[in-house]
């Protein structure tokens with residue numbers, strides 16, 4: 031019991047009412063608070079454990095620094111990078127990622143909308159798009175290098191192609207799966223054309239579109255990393271690849287961690303946008319959790 | 321307010337009963353080779369409350385969709401307020417068994433759907449009429465099933481339609497909520513004097529609310545009975561029960577006949 035109290039310390043609601051409620055209910059509430067604290071801490075448990083394990087393995091000399099440098103060394107490499115080329119390269123990578131994302135994403139979005147809305151457009155484009163989707167984007171890299179060399183266009187092109195498909199598919203299916211009953215209501219209440227689209231079809235498709243956006247953010251980093259590793263003279267992929275050639279494992283790992291950081295931030299931003307655009311959704315989710 | 325409304329009813333309907341709100345002749349509707357409506361005739365006078373019952377799948381919703389202009393007939397004529405129906409029009413509003421509220425619009429915006437700049441004032445006033453003024457800012461997902469149907473009713477009323485088409489709006493509600501909603505619908509109708517066409521599976525509901533009960537079979541109207549009981553109607557009243565039993569008997573007999581064929 032005593033450690034439960036420690037866990038619940040600082041949670042006002044529980045402390046204030048603890049004395050007046052029956053024991054069973056109290057235990058349940060404490061359990062509830064405990065599980066909430068646990069839920070907040072749990073996502074950090076694995077990274078921390080890995081970090082400790084990592085430090086242990088490298089410090090004790092079981093793993094050689096050339097294979098896996100210690101966290102401290104990686105941190106030092108990170109600091110060194112931050113003092114020198116990191117910011118410029120991070121900016122270059124981020125700019126490539128988002129330019130590609132904007133181009134591929136808007137094309138996918140527009141084509142998805144048209145094919146979802148108009149039969150003719152669907153008949154013309156849909157089966158070809160599905161055929162093109164089966165080509166792995168990295169199979170395009172040799173062709174892209176032949177076309178663009180290792181210039182900016184090459185990386186942006188690869189990212190745009192990778193991002194296009196998830197956004198296209200989810201926009202298309204989102205528009206297609208809008209409840210026909212709601213469209214009917216919209217029509218009876220005098221909506222048509224643009225007003226029907228903006229008030230019923232687009233909001234109805236939006237949650238599916240956002241799934242596409244989040245998925246395509248993953249693809250965006252993946253495509254960028256591959257493109258930068260194979261054909262680049264700047265960017266984080268270039269830094270890590272360069273470091274590999276001079277056997278700087280700590281820099282390689284530092285680069286990988288930066289990718290993880292960038293990817294995670296993009297995901298957080300998209301979640302935030304989702305919460306802003308789909309307020310009724312986050313409300314539903316909140317109800318389920320409670 | 322209810323008493324006042326009833327009083328008004330005794331003095332005669334707000335809109336005179338002579339004009340037709342809906343006039344249908346020789347209406348056909350087929351989906352592919354399956355005929356759903358065939359040679360259906362129906363005349364509904366303005367300001368009246370008509371209930372439509374019939375077996376599942378007999379074409380009641382199809383008829384309503386045609387009147388609402390959501391679909392076009394395969395043959396025949398539909399006139400709304402004396403003019404040939406040309407698809408969807410602002411004088412007709414429809415309500416469905418599932419509330420069909422937009423999850424991404426708060427309650428007041430759902431109610432104000434399709435209205436002009438004054439949507440907010442009108443939404444607030446009809447929400448008051450259905451007793452949900454305090455829920456204007458909520459998301460539909462937090463409302464109960466009965467409250468959602470009230471909001472759907474408010475949405476149907478917000479544009480002051482002359483004709484209200486109700487497609488089994490109370491089908492999914494529990495018995496008590498249903499009674500509440502029936503009273504609400506009757507009150508709204510008495511107050512506004514609009515024309516109501518209500519589809520229901522419940523013969524008692526039909527007799528409790530309507531001036532006229534129609535039975536639909538084989539793609540046309542086969543029974544057309546007036547209900548002359550005074551309002552508010554007492555469901556324990558002998559005449560009420562007799563009329564209900566007669567209609568039920570009729571429906572059962574039709575079903576038996578069909579199964580014997």
Ligand SMILES: Nc1ncnc2c1ncn2[C@@H]1O[C@H](COP(=O)(O)OP(=O)(O)OP(=O)(O)O)[C@@H](O)[C@H]1O
Pocket residue numbers: 351356374375376377378379380381382383
């Ligand atoms: N869009 C459509 N395409 C093909 N058939 C349809 C379509 N809409 C309705 N039908 C058919 O028309 C018939 C009548 O359907 P309708 O929905 O009007 O029945 P209903 O009387 O409203 O039944 P319920 O009481 O169960 O709601 C059914 O057999 C149905 O399958």
Ligand SMILES: [Mg+2]
Pocket residue numbers: 380381382487
């Ligand atoms: Mg129906």
